[in-house]
Amino acid sequence: MRLVFAAALLLAASCEQVTLVEPGTQSINGAYEVTTPIAWSRFPLAPMEQWTVDGLPLQNLRLYATIKDGDALFDNSSPRPDDGVPRYRTSMRASDVADFVLASLAQVGTNDADFSNLRPAAFGSLSGFRFDITFFSSDGLAYRGLACGAIDAEKILHLLLYIGTDAVYFDAHREAVENIFRSLTLPNDQK
Amino acid sequence: MRTLATACTLLITSACAQSLPDIAPGDTDQVVAEHDERGIWAEMEQAESALLTSGALVADETLQAYVREVACRVASDYCGDIRVYVVERAGFNASMAPNGFMTVWTGLLLRVENEAQLAAVLGHEVAHYQRRHTLERWRSTRAATSAVTFLSIAAAVGGYGGAGNLVQLATQLALLSYSREQEREADSLGFERLVAASYDAEAAAAVWRNALAEQDAMDEDQAPPVLLSTHPASDERLTNLAALADMRGGERFAGRFDAAVARHRNEWIAAEIGKGRYGALDVVLQRLGDNGVASYWRGEMFRRSGETKKALAAYRMAVVSPEAPAVAHRGLGLTLWSLGRDSEALRAFTRYLVTAPQAKDTAMIRAYIKELK
Amino acid sequence: MRAGTSLGFLLLMLAACVRTDPLLPELEFARSAETVSVLVMPTNIALYEITVAGLLEPNAEWTETARQNIATALGEHFAKHAANVLAYAPPQNSLLRHHPEHQQLVKLHDAVGSAILFHGQLPSLALPTKPVLDYTLGPGIAVLREDYEADYALFLTFRDSFSSSGRVALMVIGAALGAVVQGGQQFGFISLVDLNDGRIIWFNSLNSSVGDPRQEKGARETTRRLLDGLPL
Numbered sequence: 162m163r164l165v166f167a168a169a170l171l172l173a174a175s176c177e178q179v180t181l182v183e184p185g186t187q188s189i190n191g192a193y194e195v196t197t198p199i200a201w202s203r204f205p206l207a208p209m210e211q212w213t214v215d216g217l218p219l220q221n222l223r224l225y226a227t228i229k230d231g232d233a234l235f236d237n238s239s240p241r242p243d244d245g246v247p248r249y250r251t252s253m254r255a256s257d258v259a260d261f262v263l264a265s266l267a268q269v270g271t272n273d274a275d276f277s278n279l280r281p282a283a284f285g286s287l288s289g290f291r292f293d294i295t296f297f298s299s300d301g302l303a304y305r306g307l308a309c310g311a312i313d314a315e316k317i318l319h320l321l322l323y324i325g326t327d328a329v330y331f332d333a334h335r336e337a338v339e340n341i342f343r344s345l346t347l348p349n350d351q352k
Numbered sequence: 353m354r355t356l357a358t359a360c361t362l363l364i365t366s367a368c369a370q371s372l373p374d375i376a377p378g379d380t381d382q383v384v385a386e387h388d389e390r391g392i393w394a395e396m397e398q399a400e401s402a403l404l405t406s407g408a409l410v411a412d413e414t415l416q417a418y419v420r421e422v423a424c425r426v427a428s429d430y431c432g433d434i435r436v437y438v439v440e441r442a443g444f445n446a447s448m449a450p451n452g453f454m455t456v457w458t459g460l461l462l463r464v465e466n467e468a469q470l471a472a473v474l475g476h477e478v479a480h481y482q483r484r485h486t487l488e489r490w491r492s493t494r495a496a497t498s499a500v501t502f503l504s505i506a507a508a509v510g511g512y513g514g515a516g517n518l519v520q521l522a523t524q525l526a527l528l529s530y531s532r533e534q535e536r537e538a539d540s541l542g543f544e545r546l547v548a549a550s551y552d553a554e555a556a557a558a559v560w561r562n563a564l565a566e567q568d569a570m571d572e573d574q575a576p577p578v579l580l581s582t583h584p585a586s587d588e589r590l591t592n593l594a595a596l597a598d599m600r601g602g603e604r605f606a607g608r609f610d611a612a613v614a615r616h617r618n619e620w621i622a623a624e625i626g627k628g629r630y631g632a633l634d635v636v637l638q639r640l641g642d643n644g645v646a647s648y649w650r651g652e653m654f655r656r657s658g659e660t661k662k663a664l665a666a667y668r669m670a671v672v673s674p675e676a677p678a679v680a681h682r683g684l685g686l687t688l689w690s691l692g693r694d695s696e697a698l699r700a701f702t703r704y705l706v707t708a709p710q711a712k713d714t715a716m717i718r719a720y721i722k723e724l725k
Numbered sequence: 726m727r728a729g730t731s732l733g734f735l736l737l738m739l740a741a742c743v744r745t746d747p748l749l750p751e752l753e754f755a756r757s758a759e760t761v762s763v764l765v766m767p768t769n770i771a772l773y774e775i776t777v778a779g780l781l782e783p784n785a786e787w788t789e790t791a792r793q794n795i796a797t798a799l800g801e802h803f804a805k806h807a808a809n810v811l812a813y814a815p816p817q818n819s820l821l822r823h824h825p826e827h828q829q830l831v832k833l834h835d836a837v838g839s840a841i842l843f844h845g846q847l848p849s850l851a852l853p854t855k856p857v858l859d860y861t862l863g864p865g866i867a868v869l870r871e872d873y874e875a876d877y878a879l880f881l882t883f884r885d886s887f888s889s890s891g892r893v894a895l896m897v898i899g900a901a902l903g904a905v906v907q908g909g910q911q912f913g914f915i916s917l918v919d920l921n922d923g924r925i926i927w928f929n930s931l932n933s934s935v936g937d938p939r940q941e942k943g944a945r946e947t948t949r950r951l952l953d954g955l956p957l
Contacts, residue, residue, distance in 0.1 A: 178849065179849070179850060179851065179852065179853065180853070181853035181854065200853070200854050201854060202852040202853050202854045202855070213852070213854070214852075214854045214855070215840065215852075215854075215855060215860070216837075216839075216840030216841075216843065216844050216852060216855065217840070217843065217844075218836045218837075218839040218840045218843065219836055219837065219840050245575075245627025245628055245629045246627070246628075247626045247627060247628060248628055250628075250656055250657070250658075252655065252656050252657065252658045253656065254686055255713070255716050256682065256713050256716065257656060259712075259713075260622070260625075260626055261626065263626065264623070264625075264626020264627065265626075267441075267442070267623065267626070268626075268627075272406055272407040272408040272440065273407045273408070273440060276712060277712050278712065278715065279712055279713035279715065279716045280713075280715035280716055280719075281715065281716055281719040288719075290716060292712075296407075297406065297407030297408075298832075298836075299406065300402065300406060300832055300835065300836075301402070301405045301406040301407045301408075301828070301832055302829065302832035302833060302835070302836055303407075303829060326833055326836060327829075328829060328830075328833050328862070328863050328865050329833070329861060329862070329863035387784075387786075388782055390785040390786070391773075391774075391782055391783035391784045391785045391788075392782075392783060393785070394783055394785040394788065395771070395783040397820060398771075400820055401820040401821055401822055404820060404821060405821065405825075405828050405832075490782075493780070494776050494778065494780055494782070
């Protein structure tokens, strides 16, 4: 998967250290907090964080803190000589965000991306949404994913995106990710 | 330094000037007798093998067979040497690998208006194969970059960084564009193929005219359609193709083409709209004419860019049309809701659920309905 | 036109910055039977000539010679260690290198290999959550075990490049002028998968600027270094 390579190479270039996320509560750039039942290896790529247990090509949880109008989901160094980078727009609703995630995945070289079961889900005190994803990497390896997001009063998008190989590595930490999604709290929420 | 630069220019010019003999139909043994060509073919065979299992191929076997058939018609004696794959990908492009596998993007099938236009592109690509243009490109690049390397060595000594990173061939080839000379050649050979197969001679000029129209509708900072970045187009080429076509006539086969592609257009537009290039996409939609699918997507473009009134009008046109996708009701509902017309929005969402009970977002819509009530 | 060989691509990218010691998971390995069967998967191999400018030009003859030489050397090694070698039979009359029911396994192995190289080769990218690089391809591996009645599967990815005479000249000129011009480099990744449970029980990587698998002797030497520490 070139997209994880590209992101991780960028990180290697910036010499930022990979750190350990211990089980417990973590703040994601002050935008929201999550509680994780397991430990993760954390790759910061502000304003986003990437967490993995077994390695970025196998599974990763991308925690986007604050997606503003015009922001893209993946680093723009696309392997495809292509026309147009998908960008978040404040006019978007939940179904548009699902389309936005799929278009972003297609832009970085994945094949046959699709979503299913778009449904309402609490994001702390916000009414957010969740959906499930399937796609193939550019090499044709099957992946699955889970997404959880919300758009706040200022039209800022918060998004958590978990993707992993359909065999073995998605399922390996799916439960932990479901727990993280349920644990979401916003700064103003009552603890 | 000046002498060096002059020498380089000479090197580049001479490399571009040499032209290779055609690949003879069915005669791949003779071709791969060339040492570098054999290596490139081996690499491309791997790329082709990877493509077959990449999940990128369109699953509709009928569509694959149809495009293959059109390619065969224009490839004529090269039919047995060419393999055509329709890949699920937005954007206006088709590409030909030097070993004879061609990828046709679904974005191309969305943009050509009839079978003759498709045949014009395929014939043009077959000409690139027949004339061994990729090998030619590779050789001239290799020669040209050799010259550049010597310059960059000098630059390195002067403090501008090191020379010579390793670049993978496949990546390199994919980014190279055909030369103008090669395009002229492919235009003229492709045109002969088009006419020989009794297709509408105007089709070739029409394809490039449409690609340029799309480019004109883009903002200046946006990259041109991929077809144009790898196949440089010009007014001169357009004029030549139009002149060639003058009064020749031929068949367009719009009906046959529509039968093969029409049911896919909705998903293909969906793949385009995520890119956010609404101006260019609108040009494509206009060519599709006034139908429910085009109206729906016009509504989506307007709604996503915040032009609520225009969105409302487009959705209203879409929902009364039989061919509009069910999601048009959802778009209408979201638009009405944002205008504060809650009871109408509620009706639109309800219609959506009735029309598409298996949709991917029914749970979300039910929540909207609850909120509206 | 994407080659789709991300693993090979990664190997090339890592060339400049790797540490050279082999990666070994600290795993217990016990040979389960007197004679074991090893299924050798199709070798993902390519040899290139480096043009003056540093472009990699694939060389089909070199690749084919190296493939045969390495296959022979592998056979010799396993014969010495009383292992029964089974060659993977690719589908006939097809461009595919693997049967459709094996494709996802092979691709998963590529992804795991990428993870091992990526996080294992660069100390700054080491995973705190994975101090021992212990990986599995999962229970899906049973397909291979049943199709071949083999105990283990061996996967090899290998890239090698050799400077053209023009490039060698450039290296000399560059050195004289104080610029570094990269020459040929050999990268390999090899792994042994237990077909009973899918675990990758051994792997090794190779980064070297010496060795020439185009020659029988060189291929034997390269193979010996690739198999260094193989518990069979």
